[in-house]
Amino acid sequence: MNHLLLLQQGQAEQLRHFPYITELVKLKIQNIQLNSFNIKTHSELRVGLITEGKFDWNIAGQGYTLFPGDTALACPWQAIGSTKGIMDIGTLTWIGIQPEYFDVQGKLQLGTWSGISESEQGVMGKILAMNKTPVLTRFGAGATILQSIEYEIMQQEMGYRTRVNHLLDELFIEMVRHLSKAENFRRDFPQIFLKLEQTLRSNLAHPWTVEEMAGLVGLGTTAFTEKVKVFTGFSPLHYLINLRIAEAIKLLRQSKHSLTRIALETGFYSSQHFSSTFKKLTGYTPRAYRKNQ
């Protein structure tokens, strides 16, 4: 194994100012070594880019064959490694980034170094956590960004620390945009919306924002709001209220749950909020509705 570049946190002086970069590695593999790449999870987020060769990997329990130009992405809770435990012959680069906080529900805080707003980090975390295709194809931006990060870290020219932080932000933004766009490529809006609706239904208790919903389908909030209006007849938040009330009606009629529990399960922040919204729409208070049935 030939390391073209091997920077590891705690050992490499160059990473001293970037404690959140756990490693930056560029490898050229000419001979196969046993047990050089076993499947395991890492505490950080890993992004790996193949430049030469063909690699059989397993990410989050599923096998993938990666070719030059492909980018692998593993979240902290996702195991990554080679199916055979070895690094195949070829060339690749990877970077490990340790967010301050990142969990499987998608709650993400990159750290003070990042210029991305807190709420946008939340949306990005959600998209990364829900992503089901950990191999990004034709992700051209990835190669350029990784190359620039390497250059900045090695050359340490004026302003390089700011530059590297910007480049890391850039990497996150590009990855997330790529993921949400790839997901909806060649789909018409009704199909895109159906998928979003399933996501919303599967977690109605979550306080969904328009930014989150738009991010999930790879659209800006303005375009998203307009499209949802044209397609559904409702603004995104009104559509959501629709879903919440429909689910609440089901729970009111078919369960013995308390109103507070129903309110929280369907995403209202209090039973008062639930009651007033419900009454406004149906003409009944939830209590009266339940009794009436």
Place this chain on the structure above:
Amino acid sequence: MDCILTIDINTSAVRIHAFDLSGKVLGMRKGSYPTFHPQADYSEQDPEQVFITTLYVLKNFLNEQIHPQKYKVQAICFCAAMHSVLAVDKNGRPLGNAVIWADNRAIKQSKMLKNSPEGTSIYNNTGTPIHPMSPLAKIAWMQQQDPERFNQAYKFISLKEYIILQLTGEYLVDHSIASSTGLFDIHQLKWNAQSLSFAGIDKEQLSTPVSIYFDEVGLKKEYYKSLRLASTTKVILGSSDGCSATLGSGDIRHKRATVTIASSGAVRVAGKEFLADEQQRFFNYLLADDYFISGGPSNNVGVAFDWFTQQFGNFHQGQEFEQVREELIRDAVYVPAGAKGLLFLPYLLGERAPIWNANARGVFFGLNITHEPKHLLRACVEGILLEMYSIGKLLGTQRSFDSISMTGSYASVPLFAQILTDIYGLPVQVNTQVDSIAQGTALIALTQMGYFSGLEEASASTHFTGTYSPDEQNHDLYMKYFEVFERLSGKLEEEFELIAGLQ
């Protein structure tokens, strides 16, 4: 000023229109809801979501458009997609989702019935082709495959009946919707014993069938109050989408066929006789005033073109689906008729009329080395419309017609209208300003209220915004293509079954 509202509970959305008492549209509002496919053959909708969406849209429409303009709502008239079934318990609570027309889970039950003498008699009495789409087959499926739900069911109702139940507290079904269930005797206007016994239910488990003009129940008083409607506002039951669309798209006394081209499609004719067919290829649904709406439905219309767009459209950076589809339609205009000898059989989802073969599959036929993507594109459009012709041609053998009304979302696409007129060799008329389903529903309400003497006079009040005339040369050319199209569709029956078995 007085107005009426029409509420159309369709497959993808509820559309509420306001009309003045002369039948002119005053405004419209819609709200969509999804269809779920928990398994490949399943198509379901959430009844509570359909209800809440309907109520929400109605409320917003009234509060934001109708009340501020001081319109007084005289009546509300309903319309809905056919063939949905929902099991409800004693308290009217849904037992799971509603199963809609597109659902194919009852393929085995319908096949069994169709091939029996009982099937023929049920078809002749009910007018509904024996097919997984019909509630008859779906209830039989539930009895066999989901006995728990079946045994808990107090009644089996359609989504329209569910909405009516929620709003009025009564189990009522209009004759049009009832006539699309496969359970209703359209000659005697009562539930058909033979169907009931096949489905394993008794007639108490179905709603009370009433005329489309029925207006004897009102909204629950809470709804009059919360919607700020006068308690004198009538509720008129109304009809089904297919019947209303036909009524709303031209004089029903004329020798005319209505061709609907949307996501799915249909060719329909209105008339006073039942169109019997030994091979059960037509439906006969009840309108009112002795009128039947007869015809055949197709699965592969807009859906097939959307498939083509998705697979072959040029999606460069940032291009959205709808844009790409429009570009393709523009490109297809410049490809000469006939696509250089290439034919497309559009049976991507199996087909209903006229071949009624769930195993049918799509075919590009006649490819040679000179064909380019644009020829596939043109062939796709022509194939979809040749299929719409094959239904019309068969209908024409029993009921002749000399003009066509084209309705549905593709009626506003000139390329589709022109090819349709060329293939049929008949003038095609469109109204791109009015939704024919809403118009038909309004005409039913206005007839009920006495503004028209009957549906004949009401339908004569419709008009068109455009007419397309056939090009003789293209018509002759398309007839040559149709001969091959028709032969292939019949010849490939065995091969369709073999290939479907491999999928």
